[in-house]
Structures are given as structure tokens and as C-alpha cells.
Amino acid sequence: MADAGTKKTTHARPLSPHIGIYRQQINMVMSIVHRITGAALYVGTLLLAWWLIAIAQGAPSLDLVNLVMGHVVGKVVLFGFTWALIHHMLGGLRHFIWDTGRGFDISSVNRLGWMTIIGSILITLAIWFVALHARGAI
Amino acid sequence: MSEKLRPTSSPTHAAIRTPLAKVRGLGSAKEGTDHFWKQRLTGLANVPLTIFLVWLIARYAGTDHATVKAAIQQPLIAIPLLLLVLSGVYHMRIGMQVIIEDYVHSEGRKLLTLALNTFFAIAVALTCVFAVLKLSFGV
Numbered sequence A: 001m002a003d004a005g006t007k008k009t010t011h012a013r014p015l016s017p018h019i020g021i022y023r024q025q026i027n028m029v030m031s032i033v034h035r036i037t038g039a040a041l042y043v044g045t046l047l048l049a050w051w052l053i054a055i056a057q058g059a060p061s062l063d064l065v066n067l068v069m070g071h072v073v074g075k076v077v078l079f080g081f082t083w084a085l086i087h088h089m090l091g092g093l094r095h096f097i098w099d100t101g102r103g104f105d106i107s108s109v110n111r112l113g114w115m116t117i118i119g120s121i122l123i124t125l126a127i128w129f130v131a132l133h134a135r136g137a138i
Numbered sequence B: 001m002s003e004k005l006r007p008t009s010s011p012t013h014a015a016i017r018t019p020l021a022k023v024r025g026l027g028s029a030k031e032g033t034d035h036f037w038k039q040r041l042t043g044l045a046n047v048p049l050t051i052f053l054v055w056l057i058a059r060y061a062g063t064d065h066a067t068v069k070a071a072i073q074q075p076l077i078a079i080p081l082l083l084l085v086l087s088g089v090y091h092m093r094i095g096m097q098v099i100i101e102d103y104v105h106s107e108g109r110k111l112l113t114l115a116l117n118t119f120f121a122i123a124v125a126l127t128c129v130f131a132v133l134k135l136s137f138g139v
């Protein structure tokens, strides 16, 4: 233990039941999904870096990016990236609400959780619909 | 909050709160609540910048080289893009640090992953910034 220099706290701390005994709740799922989307976006920055450096390198490099990302697999990855970005953003906004001390009662917590998941799916679909529509693809 | 509910004032409840004086300058990186605050600050900046990024990708991903190059050369696209890279990378680095501190417990491996986290963040940031500036200044 790293107690060098700091006095050990003498308060009796409250104990919490282990996570395993809780019924699965939307809030627990949203909490871990926020972390997973954060980590996915972390890796996803490589895609942005790849795109930008390819543009800087020239047409042949960008053609390769377009070829890979234009493939079904690339599109699925990009769709997932869009969803992760939107979900994490909504999750972040939810954290900001909590940071003001609001929204901690059970019903608000549940409502915010469902708004995050449903909102992220709807917004992601809307973005793809508008983008594909603007290109005349649908 | 009523007096009865306040956790620190009731002798029958164990205290939940740590006095502020004991958390200043502490935490696993000895920086107190600094990372918490910067996670929020960069997260807030990320909101408009993310909306901008979604627009940029939706508009220009998959288009030919001349078009996308001309777009990124414009200051009003290059500048928000640079801001996004800086805010996003700072945010993801301290965010990933929290994840590492939660799951990697051996002191040596923690030090190594934290170092790799920093290297990754700087490499991504520098690559993106270099590319945007090269396009903007056209050299």
C-alpha cells in the first residue's frame, strides 16, 4: 500500500455489496458502454490520422483509403465509429448533467440511460441517411 | 439535505466523504481532481468539434483527392480540425489513463502502459497536425 507520507484514514468506510449481486440495470450497461466507446474512439483516431496523412501524401494514398473504407467492411467500421462517437457524446452530456448535481434519482437515471441508447441509434441512422442521400446513394 | 441524511454528521453512519484537504494533490498521479476537470473541459470542447468532424467525414469521405484537399486547405476547416485533434487527443489520453489505472495493477506494467498511452496520443496528434498544416501551407 502507498501510505508513505499520508496518515491512514481512521474513519470507518461504508461497505458496498459486490457487483455480482445486483440485478442488471440500464445504468450499469451505459457506464461500461461509455468506457468501451471511449476506448474504441481511441483506436478510431488511427482512421482519422490515416485519412489525413493520405490526403497529404497524394492521390494514390487516398485511393487506397477510399478503396478500403468503401468496401462493406470499411463501411461497417465507419458506421460503428459513428455510433460510438454519438453514443459517447450523449453519455458525456449525461455526465455533465450529473456534474451539476441533477438527475441522480432512480427514474431520471433510467430515463437518461434509455435516452442515450435510443438517441444514439436514431442520430447515427439519421446521419447516415442524410449523408447517403446527399450523395444520391439512396 | 436534512440533517438526518447527511452522512458525515450521523454517528451511526460511516463517513463517505473525504475532507477536501486530504484529496488536494493526491490520487494515483498526485494531481488531485485535475484530470477530472480536464476530462470535462475537453469533453465539452469535443461536443461542437465532434459535430464538425461528423459533418466533415459525411461530406468528404470517399471523394476524390483534389476535392478533399481543397476543402482541408481552407482555414475554416483546417482550424476546427486542428482544435479537434488537440482537444480529442488530450481527452482520450487522460481518459485512457483512468482505464489503465483501473485495470493494470502491477506497478511496472502500469508504468509501461501509461508511457505507451502517452506515446500513442502524441504520435496520433503529431501525424494529424502535420498532415493538416502541410496541406494548408502547401509545401
Ligand code: HEM
Residues within 6 Å of the ligand: A034, A035, A036, A037, A038, A039, A041, A042, A045, A085, A088, A089, A090, A091, A092, A093, A095, A096, B039, B040, B043, B044, B046, B047, B050, B088, B089, B091, B092, B094, B095, B096, B098, B099
Ligand atoms: C464527443 C464529445 C465527447 C464528450 C462530451 C466526452 C465526454 C467524456 C466524459 C465526461 C468522460 C468522463 C466519464 C467518467 O468520468 O466516467 C469521458 C471519458 C472518456 N472519453 Fe470522452 N467525450 C467525448 C469524446 C471523446 C473522444 C473523441 C474520445 C477518443 C478519441 C474519447 C475518449 C474517452 C475515453 C478513453 C474516456 C475514458 C473512459 C472511462 O474512464 O471509462 N471521448 N468522455
